[in-house]
Amino acid sequence: MKRFALAVAATAAFAFPALAGPQYVDGTGFAVSGYDVVAYRDLQQAAVGQMQPQGAKGRADITAEYNGATWAFSSEENRDKFLENPAYYAPQYDGHCAYGVSKGGKVPGNPNLWRIVEDKLYLNITRNVVGFWEEDIPGNINRAEGNWPGIEPDAASTNVIPNFTSDAPVTN
Template sequence: MKNFALALATAAVTAFAVPAFAGEQYIDGTGFAVSGYDVVAYRGLPQSAVGTAQQAGVKGNAAITADYNGSTFAFSTEANRDAFEKNPAYYAPQYDGHCAYGVSKGGKVPGNPNLWRIVDDKLFLNITKNVVGFWEEDIPGNIDLAQNNWPGIEGKDASENKIPDFTSAAPIKN
């Protein structure tokens, strides 16, 4: 039994240690990664308890930008841009800005910059409040599933994947 528990603990640690492979970020109609929101600013925002809404992200300034993985990121301050340029992989969202729960279900759909959470020092986005409810039911398990699914869907265009059904979970509380 001790060996099983040790193996399970090792698998959990390994799952969180595996990086989400960096590729081109999801870009929407704004022309910016993360819809033009400042990815460095999330690190300074207080996180709400699981099951409650997070504070809205901070919009970036189109005049303060940096390029990473074929995409342009916008920042609210030059200091945030400079921090990003020193370590962009640390600040960029997981799964190239796609919905973390969608990736856990094998799909590739956009992430919403106002539906975020930092887990194990990594930024995750989700698509809708209902999806956040699903994702938060088992964050470690969903991250593990997403880590395993991501290599098979990373290079695909989002239109190649069926959007998973996200309609049956209760929404998070505001």
């Protein structure tokens, strides 16, 4: 009977996604400032130390709901891909700056300061922070993973992204 109960508990754990903390949403009212998180997978990633290409803005009329936030997409195809596996496409740490999480806090993530590492999307807050992040990406991820369980339940950041100008997603 005990084995049966453990088997049921394990099955239930895999059947239901873990609850995430509050998603960072800025003044645009969209997760990731209205940028299409699926589109990052099609961008050519720059070498460490080089600026990444800008992300693709989503459209206000192509959206999905996930983790308590509205996400915008540049195409219906990208929205459908997202809906098939939102945890795969959503940035780590609920859209907060990965380096900030490695230091134990929640600050906004800038959608144009991104990197995909081991098939996961990470955002950072400023170009200077990207430099610190890139000095030891594996170590920073390891520290962030250790810090995240303790800060995930905290409220999402209410800060704005410094030096970032974002219009709401494109309306067509």
